Amino acid sequence: MRCAIWGALAAAVAVAAVPRAAPPEVALVHQLQTPAAVFLRHGPDAPVMVAAHRGDWRDAPENSLAAITQAVARGADVVEIDVKRTRDGELVLMHDRTVDRTTNGAGRVDELTFTQVEALRLRSGPGGEAAAVTDATVPTLREAMRAVGGTGTVINLDKAWDYRDQVYDLLAELGQLEQGLFKSDAPVAEVATFLGRDPRIRYSHIVDDANAGDIGAFPERQPHAYELLFDRPTDPQIQPDVVARARATSRIWINTLQRDEAFTWATAIERHGADVIQTDDHSGLSAWLGDRPGEEPEDRRQPSSDAE
Numbered sequence: 001m002r003c004a005i006w007g008a009l010a011a012a013v014a015v016a017a018v019p020r021a022a023p024p025e026v027a028l029v030h031q032l033q034t035p036a037a038v039f040l041r042h043g044p045d046a047p048v049m050v051a052a053h054r055g056d057w058r059d060a061p062e063n064s065l066a067a068i069t070q071a072v073a074r075g076a077d078v079v080e081i082d083v084k085r086t087r088d089g090e091l092v093l094m095h096d097r098t099v100d101r102t103t104n105g106a107g108r109v110d111e112l113t114f115t116q117v118e119a120l121r122l123r124s125g126p127g128g129e130a131a132a133v134t135d136a137t138v139p140t141l142r143e144a145m146r147a148v149g150g151t152g153t154v155i156n157l158d159k160a161w162d163y164r165d166q167v168y169d170l171l172a173e174l175g176q177l178e179q180g181l182f183k184s185d186a187p188v189a190e191v192a193t194f195l196g197r198d199p200r201i202r203y204s205h206i207v208d209d210a211n212a213g214d215i216g217a218f219p220e221r222q223p224h225a226y227e228l229l230f231d232r233p234t235d236p237q238i239q240p241d242v243v244a245r246a247r248a249t250s251r252i253w254i255n256t257l258q259r260d261e262a263f264t265w266a267t268a269i270e271r272h273g274a275d276v277i278q279t280d281d282h283s284g285l286s287a288w289l290g291d292r293p294g295e296e297p298e299d300r301r302q303p304s305s306d307a308e
Contacts, residue, residue, distance in 0.1 A: 034152020061122035075286035090114035
């Protein structure tokens, strides 16, 4: 089963979308709660949520407004976006340090003005020199948040930690703090200070081998999720007792972006306790969750990056 999805977008009539084959009690939760509300639930009974990596980049330019709104319309509970800041301080959506891969321009985002970035056009899909140039422009974070206003969709704010105070101010102004999900692998004390600013802040802590001890180390407010990064099943952060400790206070976020064929969505859920799965095939995952058990479709392609 999966959690609530509100398929309506900011410019459309809000309609609650109930996943296929959901039991009646789950359907009732879907009708009453947005993904932002369901995200607060954790533990064995928490429904699995679908996170769309860089939006619906297969059928729209990566990190574009269309990629975001299409991902919501097609069943994503969470949409991951990447945030950068221009030379003159505008928050825009861009994964790489440069605009080279995903636009018809060149240069580092932090060395370009917003006027220069705004004049660029996004390339189709995951970009690259061979990708067609579209009419889509690079969105600002403000535009992206407005596009999901009223939907309750969670927006995962990747690469935004360095700008967290500015992002916080924007979300507070828009009344969308509950929709924004900050994330980082910053030291616990640094994160705790930020979380103490406002109880409405939502946060996911990234954990790998180096900081596995962070799980359970937060002094007061706990992360709403732990994003567990691992290469081997023997890594400390993915051991059953550690996952159980994390799950007692938070959701378990697992990425299935570039795993080998042996690592399936079922593996993430049943072996590692995932209740948030980030994927490049969010439509397939939504369908699979609605129809479990079943066959899992393979990802057709992966977006490239500049090693960020």
